[in-house]
Amino acid sequence: MNTATKALLAAAGLAALASPILAQQRGQARLPAECREEIVKLCGTDRSQIRTCLREKYAGLSESCAAQLRERMQERRGSGAMMGAGTGPRAGQYASGKVSSTVIYGDHLRQQVDVYTPDDAVGDTPLVMFIHGGGWQRGNHKATVQAKPQHFKDMGYVFASAGYRVLPDAPVEQQAADIGAALRALRAQAESGGFDPEKIVLMGHSAGAHLAALVATDPQYAGDAFTAIKGVVLLDGAGYDVAEAAARPTMELPTLYRDVFGSDPARQKALSPISHVGGKDAPHWLALYVAERAGSKAQSEALAGALAKAGKDAQAMAITGTDHGRMNRELGTDAGAAQTQAVDAFLKKVFG
Incomplete structure (x- = not known):
């Protein structure tokens, strides 16, 4: 597992994100490299700090990267929790x-x-x-x-x-x-x-x-x-x-x-x-x-x-x-x- 992926897992601190990201090892969809790089650029690679950083600076992610994170969670859990500070509607509520x-x-x-x-x-x-x-x-x-x-x-x-x-x-x-x-x-x-x-x-x-x-x-x-x-x-x-x-x-x-x-x-x-x-x-x-x-x-x-x-x-x-x-x-x-x-x-x- 590369450094960017480890950093992202530490940042999320949630099983809902861990499985989709690890899915790249099972031939499933993975986050694009530019999104992983964006997260690392925003919060660094310090596992002890990145989770708190993402909670505080989530708005700093591009809409595309944030959407990709949410999509991975939805792929894994269907109506799983949305990315963020642990609050807000679940994905299933976004009926477009x-x-x-x-x-x-x-x-x-x-x-x-x-x-x-x-x-x-x-x-x-x-x-x-x-x-x-x-x-x-x-x-x-x-x-x-x-x-x-x-x-x-x-x-x-x-x-x-x-x-x-x-x-x-x-x-x-x-x-x-x-x-x-x-x-x-x-x-x-x-x-x-x-x-x-x-x-x-x-x-x-x-x-x-x-x-x-x-x-x-x-x-x-x-x-x-x-x-x-x-x-x-x-x-x-x-x-x-x-x-x-x-x-x-x-x-x-x-x-x-x-x-x-x-x-x-x-x-x-x-x-x-x-x-x-x-x-x-x-x-x-x-x-x-x-x-x-x-x-x-x-x-x-x-x-x-x-x-x-x-x-x-x-x-x-x-x-x-x-x-x-x-x-x-x-x-x-x-x-x-x-x-x-x-x-x-x-x-x-x-x-x-």
Whole structure:
């Protein structure tokens, strides 16, 4: 057993993780090397410290790696416990529902959108389009929806989860362009999808929150679909002002922003949603952030404040008792009641 695997076993401290990781010796699925390396990079290889480190810094894992850990546990136990601090819903509670249709909007495998439509959807049903996170480099529009499709269907909305190209295949500019293209493609199929093409809310988590905010403040990406964006829900994003995020010493991953956005001030500004506020911004905004994440708090409050000053309905709201990953994956569950209630109330205000 290599050092990375030993470190991961010590980190988990749970039989639910031990068996899936050891499964590589029995020809079964194993965690990808990049995920194991990510865990070691985050917490080191000291067996006496790594378990505590992962409990405290679990939010520092990429959404992709966190999802892979959860998938290994689900493979082993079906409805086994979720990775985290020993709390929260079990995997079996994340019933995402059946995909009703898939919209292809480009040649790349990631350029597709899964649509989840309520059985009773009619032409005036609003649409919630979700944008996954992953540090602009990873993530999956299928693996990160968790309970959201079923929850929003039950609330009377059509739910869509948008895939998009990531680094190194596509820089952030092209990622935002993909979101805009996905939005236009969805609207073109609104009639068959059972939703109103003029009643759309964008929702994004982490890097997806940045992309949602960028597309909803800079009309170049969505084009003629821009006016259909009636609201935006941001889940614990911390990159609405790229230059500030890259320079902030308290950011968990300060080098991430420099690696993704580069050092050119003009490019950083162009890709900062806050730089575009005051133009043709979407009218309604809700920026949720983990109360203990200083960077997310500062960025969320700054963006909401700028939008409010520009005359938009915008609010930043702290969510306690959660972390960066749980903010997303527990949305739509009892364990994520705080963020779920906030989002539901926001959508009701936007759509009536």
